[in-house]
Amino acid sequence: AAGVIQSPRHLIKEKRETATLKCYPIPRHDTVYWYQQGPGQDPQFLISFYEKMQSDKGSIPDRFSAQQFSDYHSELNMSSLELGDSALYFCASSRPTGPSGTYEQYFGPGTRLTVT
Amino acid sequence: QKEVEQDPGPLSVPEGAIVSLNCTYSNSAFQYFMWYRQYSRKGPELLMYTYSSGNKEDGRFTAQVDKSSKYISLFIRDSQPSDSATYLCAMTSDSWGKLQFGAGTQVVVTP
Numbered sequence: 001a002a003g004v005i006q007s008p009r010h011l012i013k014e015k016r017e018t019a020t021l022k023c024y025p026i027p028r029h030d031t032v033y034w035y036q037q038g039p040g041q042d043p044q045f046l047i048s049f050y051e052k053m054q055s056d057k058g059s060i061p062d063r064f065s066a067q068q069f070s071d072y073h074s075e076l077n078m079s080s081l082e083l084g085d086s087a088l089y090f091c092a093s094s095r096p097t098g099p100s101g102t103y104e105q106y107f108g109p110g111t112r113l114t115v116t
Numbered sequence: 117q118k119e120v121e122q123d124p125g126p127l128s129v130p131e132g133a134i135v136s137l138n139c140t141y142s143n144s145a146f147q148y149f150m151w152y153r154q155y156s157r158k159g160p161e162l163l164m165y166t167y168s169s170g171n172k173e174d175g176r177f178t179a180q181v182d183k184s185s186k187y188i189s190l191f192i193r194d195s196q197p198s199d200s201a202t203y204l205c206a207m208t209s210d211s212w213g214k215l216q217f218g219a220g221t222q223v224v225v226t227p
Contacts, residue, residue, distance in 0.1 A: 004159075031212060042204060042217035043160065056214050090159055094212070102148065102167060103212040107159040 002026055004093050004108030012114045013081050021076040021111045025093030031055070032074040033105060034066060037088040049074060081115045088112050119143050122205055122218025131227050135192040139205035139218045142186065146207040146216070149181050151190045154202045154220065163203075164190065167211075195225045 005024040013019050025032050031050045035043035045058035049068035060066075063081075068074045078085060088110045094103040122139045129135055137151075148167055152160035164179040166172045166188075172179045180189040188207075192199055202222050206215040 033214065035215075042219050043215070045214035045216075048214060050212065055212070058214055088157075096211070102165060104162055104165050105150075105215060106162060107152075109159045110157075112157070 004091055004106055006089075006091050006108040006111050008111060009109065010112045010114075012116065014116055015081055015083065017081050017115075019078045019081060019113060021078070021089050021091075021113070023074045023076070023091030023093075023108060025072050025074070025091070026095075026106055029093035029095045029106075030072065031094045031103060032068055032072070033092040033094070034060075034074070034076050035090040035092065035107075037090060037110070039087070043090055046076070078113075083115050086113060086115045117142070118219075120205065120207060120216050120218040123221055124219050126222040126224055128224045128226060129195055131195060131197060131225055133195050133225075135190075135195050135199065135223055135225070137190040137192075137203050137205075137221050137223070139188050139207075140186055141188075141207060141216075143207075143209070143216070144183075144186065145209035147183075148208050148211050149179070149188050150206045150215070151177075151179060152204040152206060152217075153199075154204060156202075160204055192223075195223075197225050197227050199223060200225045 033048040034046040037043040046060040092105040151164045169183045178191040202220040204220040205218040
């Protein structure tokens, strides 16, 4: 079965540079979520999109922005990178399934961002 | 204090034993409960998804939710060395909403 695709898998940037992370959801999934996982920490929600509109926002710095495109893929843009931005960035996708309309979130393999 | 509490372990069990994992939470609005398995440097893999209170079984995995106690559990029967991973509980108040994760429990199954 098709899974969530993220690119690049690894990214090394210097402080103050910019980075763009891409996410391609599972086909027919209409909702995309971004999470940040620091070393030894649990994933923290950043932002989500439903049908190309922002649906929720978490602890996402103002230096970060994201959008979902017409083909449902999403991009997370990160500017003025700081050392503390080094983390695993996960994208998850979902769509309603079952009689109760549950949204099971399926995660991609992640992008490991290292800021030096 | 975090909304979701989970003992980080590590939890070491011999092959074939039952692995028992649990999480407690404080937000009574949570209605949807999930368990994810995460291998080192990989993305979380959805194992179980449960709505409201009750039990759910899938193969060697059983998930239990007790909303009155704000307590969820995951049991893994006949554990295998390949079950060695970090297990994360996650929950949300809206089915489409952001997930609130526990810290994750590292499980080691020894042959």
